[in-house]
Amino acid sequence: MNYLNTQYCGWKNKLSKLLPLMFKATSIIFCLKHLIYLKSSVTFNNCDGRTRTLFQSVDKRFDVNTDGTVMLQRQVTLHDGHKVFSVHAWDSSGKKHTVSVKVEHIRHHKEHHMDTVMNISPEVLTFPKSSKRAKRGWVIPPFHVPENSRGPFPVKLVQIKSDYAKETQMQYSITGEGANEDPKGIFTVERLSGNLLVTQPLDREKKASYRLIAHATARDVSNIEEKPMEIVINVIDQNDNRPVFTQNPFNGHVHEAAGKGYEFMTVTATDADDPETNNGIVSYVIVSQEPQFPKPNMFDINILSGTIRVREPGMDREQWPRYTLLIVAADMEGEGLATTGTAVITINDSNDNPPQFEQTLHTVSIPENELGAIVTKLTVTDGDEVGSPAWSTKYRIISGDKGGFFSVSTGPSQLEGIITTVKPLDFEKTKQYVLSVVVENDDPFVGSLPTSTATVTVHVEDVNEPPEFNPKEKVIFKPEDSPVDTVLVTYTATDPDTGKSQKMTYKMWADDAGWLSVSPETGVIKVRNLMDRESAYVKDGKYRVIILAVDDATSPATGTGTLVIELENVNDNAPIINESNITICNRGSAPFLLSITDKDGPPFGAPFSVETQGETSKNWSTSMNDTSTGVFLQLKSTLEQGDYNVVLRVYDQHRLYQDSSIQATVCDCTGDQVLCAKNRLGGLPLSGVLGILGAISTLLRM
Numbered sequence: 001m002n003y004l005n006t007q008y009c010g011w012k013n014k015l016s017k018l019l020p021l022m023f024k025a026t027s028i029i030f031c032l033k034h035l036i037y038l039k040s041s042v043t044f045n046n047c048d049g050r051t052r053t054l055f056q057s058v059d060k061r062f063d064v065n066t067d068g069t070v071m072l073q074r075q076v077t078l079h080d081g082h083k084v085f086s087v088h089a090w091d092s093s094g095k096k097h098t099v100s101v102k103v104e105h106i107r108h109h110k111e112h113h114m115d116t117v118m119n120i121s122p123e124v125l126t127f128p129k130s131s132k133r134a135k136r137g138w139v140i141p142p143f144h145v146p147e148n149s150r151g152p153f154p155v156k157l158v159q160i161k162s163d164y165a166k167e168t169q170m171q172y173s174i175t176g177e178g179a180n181e182d183p184k185g186i187f188t189v190e191r192l193s194g195n196l197l198v199t200q201p202l203d204r205e206k207k208a209s210y211r212l213i214a215h216a217t218a219r220d221v222s223n224i225e226e227k228p229m230e231i232v233i234n235v236i237d238q239n240d241n242r243p244v245f246t247q248n249p250f251n252g253h254v255h256e257a258a259g260k261g262y263e264f265m266t267v268t269a270t271d272a273d274d275p276e277t278n279n280g281i282v283s284y285v286i287v288s289q290e291p292q293f294p295k296p297n298m299f300d301i302n303i304l305s306g307t308i309r310v311r312e313p314g315m316d317r318e319q320w321p322r323y324t325l326l327i328v329a330a331d332m333e334g335e336g337l338a339t340t341g342t343a344v345i346t347i348n349d350s351n352d353n354p355p356q357f358e359q360t361l362h363t364v365s366i367p368e369n370e371l372g373a374i375v376t377k378l379t380v381t382d383g384d385e386v387g388s389p390a391w392s393t394k395y396r397i398i399s400g401d402k403g404g405f406f407s408v409s410t411g412p413s414q415l416e417g418i419i420t421t422v423k424p425l426d427f428e429k430t431k432q433y434v435l436s437v438v439v440e441n442d443d444p445f446v447g448s449l450p451t452s453t454a455t456v457t458v459h460v461e462d463v464n465e466p467p468e469f470n471p472k473e474k475v476i477f478k479p480e481d482s483p484v485d486t487v488l489v490t491y492t493a494t495d496p497d498t499g500k501s502q503k504m505t506y507k508m509w510a511d512d513a514g515w516l517s518v519s520p521e522t523g524v525i526k527v528r529n530l531m532d533r534e535s536a537y538v539k540d541g542k543y544r545v546i547i548l549a550v551d552d553a554t555s556p557a558t559g560t561g562t563l564v565i566e567l568e569n570v571n572d573n574a575p576i577i578n579e580s581n582i583t584i585c586n587r588g589s590a591p592f593l594l595s596i597t598d599k600d601g602p603p604f605g606a607p608f609s610v611e612t613q614g615e616t617s618k619n620w621s622t623s624m625n626d627t628s629t630g631v632f633l634q635l636k637s638t639l640e641q642g643d644y645n646v647v648l649r650v651y652d653q654h655r656l657y658q659d660s661s662i663q664a665t666v667c668d669c670t671g672d673q674v675l676c677a678k679n680r681l682g683g684l685p686l687s688g689v690l691g692i693l694g695a696i697s698t699l700l701r702m
């Protein structure tokens with residue numbers, strides 16, 4: 001309902017002229033056949049806030065309240081399509097004013113609807129008298145003219161009149177949009193009578209309001225003219241525009257698990273009519289749903305906003321992935337002009353299908369001892385959208401795996417759980433496992449769904465396990481000179497196949513020096529040949545052999561053990577002098593330093609000591625150098641040139657000794673410049689022959 005409320009200032013002064021204009025025009029509206037149920041309002045305000053004015057309707061079927069509301073007292077039949085009646089008002093000074101009210105039908109061409117417009121308008125519009133106050137300009141309340149009027153045209157709206165007309169003939173004109181400006185010629189004024197006419201039907205959707213300026217001048221007298229007066233003409237809306245959907249179809253998405261009341265999309269239709277009236281207010285309604293499952297009314301639409309929401313839970317993407325709704329948008333609270341549109345609703349997947357094991361009972365056998373062995377593969381099915389986290393799976397062993405021997409992982413198909421061993425199983429300890437495995441999706445379930453469980457019975461198969469030496473490597477300490485047949489150690493293995501009684505046989509495997517033997521039955525290890533710490537087979541004083549233990553199963557299993565013998569050193573090597581030939585001058589030469597070797601390590605080597613043997617001491621003297629690891633040899637007196645045999649006995653610190661012979665060639669020279677002249681006599685001197693004989697005798701003694 002239109003309700004206009006215009007402030008008007010200064011009415012007390014110019015009441016006689018302006019009071020009629022204070023009845024604000026208003027329309028509306030609602031009519032069935034020829035009966036009007038009319039409620040409209042007329043307001044009458046003044047600047048000091050007083051609104052009480054006395055009104056009286058001439059037609060008693062209408063009543064006007066003190067606030068200016070026009071009420072219909074009973075049904076009125078408009079025989080001629082319209083009805084005019086007068087309303088009187090009295091102002092505070094007791095003066096009476098009259099306005100005429102016209103009630104009329106407007107019938108649309110296309111519609112069955114009949115609008116009834118009550119148009120309250122003055123019949124005469126008088127130019128305000130000039131005064132000082134008037135310079136501010138009078139505000140004339142707007143006229144209201146319905147759009148789409150059928151005429152016949154031109155239709156008179158009002159008569160414009162100047163008070164000067166009592167004295168002289170005035171002539172009238174109008175300017176502004178709709179008069180002399182575009183759109184031109186919609187309004188005209190009869191030049192002499194001042195009747196303001198509308199020449200054609202108006203269209204609110206093209207132009208909702210016109211602002212005209214009225215002019216009045218004396219026709220014959222030059223200096224009489226009114227100040228221009230503004231007249232505003234508002235076009236009253238008729239419902240002549242159909243709502244239009246802003247798109248078609250509308251596409252929406254909603255999760256299948258969405259609950260009642262969940263809003264997920266909005267459809268919108270626009271209407272070109274006045275949005276302040278029902279003509280331009282659109283209502284929405286769903287008229288059909290395809291498919292009609294699981295219920296025919298799965299969705300609601302907000303009648304005013306067009307927002308669509310879930311009305312019934314129970315959507316199931318797996319069965320009904322899409323809905324199509326036909327939606328009607330209509331103005332006049334759903335009773336007016338209508339248009340049809342479509343909303344397509346795609347149902348998104350929710351995790352409402354739990355994965356299910358295809359087979360819930362499995363029995364498998366796997367051999368013991370295998371790490372990473374595949375125990376079994378559990379396949380599942382899932383009804384949710386392939387590839388989504390509501391579909392892909394993960395697994396858990398929830399019981400039966402005390403000790404953590406198994407793990408379960410998701411296979412490449414995403415729909416299988418693969419159980420593997422992460423620790424070797426041991427038949428002798430546990431012969432059977434019963435595992436419970438559950439499957440879940442990567443996304444949590446929507447609501448509470450049952451979880452599928454598979455039971456996997458794992459039988460552990462016995463395998464013939466090799467005997468195990470304990471420890472795997474055994475270290476013993478023995479003297480290197482342990483006699484042949486000495487028992488060094490008993491090194492045995494045990495068989496993990498405790499369930500069976502198996503006979504074990506020991507074998508020597510890698511005994512590179514051939515020093516040892518092992519008893520096949522008992523594992524007792526003895527010396528077969530004398531060991532030697534100084535042998536090339538000994539590294540860092542350690543000799544390693546590998547022993548085998550073989551069981552007597554049909555396909556025998558072999559275990560290996562390593563025996564490490566740390567050989568204790570014994571003093572089995574005497575020190576010897578390395579040099580066997582030396583040459584020195586027979587006069588003034590420095591002592592000759594001889595080096596010594598003792599194959600025994602400490603404590604069976606240095607410091608050494610030395611003694612000259614037999615005749616040697618007559619002509620040669622010896623002494624140890626500072627570290628007692630070298631021997632200084634020196635002539636006692638000048639010898640003839642010739643070869644001499646020098647025999648020295650060297651002792652280690654445990655007094656183990658050996659004699660060493662050195663052939664010393666003595667030259668007839670001085671100091672360190674060793675220079676041997678040619679034999680003057682040719683042939684060996686006697687001492688040389690004796691020296692050689694001495695050397696031979698030394699060799700024979702060894």
Ligand SMILES: *[C@@H]1O[C@H](CO)[C@@H](O)[C@H](O)[C@H]1NC(C)=O
Pocket residue numbers: 593594595596625626627628629630631
């Ligand atoms: C003693 O003689 C030996 C053998 O020639 C040598 O290795 C060592 O360095 C000598 N000691 C000293 C202190 O010269």
Ligand SMILES: CC(=O)N[C@H]1CO[C@H](CO)[C@@H](O)[C@@H]1O
Pocket residue numbers: 615616618619638639640644687
């Ligand atoms: C054993 C030996 O060589 N003796 C000799 C020591 O020196 C004298 C004097 O030159 C010789 O006559 C010896 O034969």
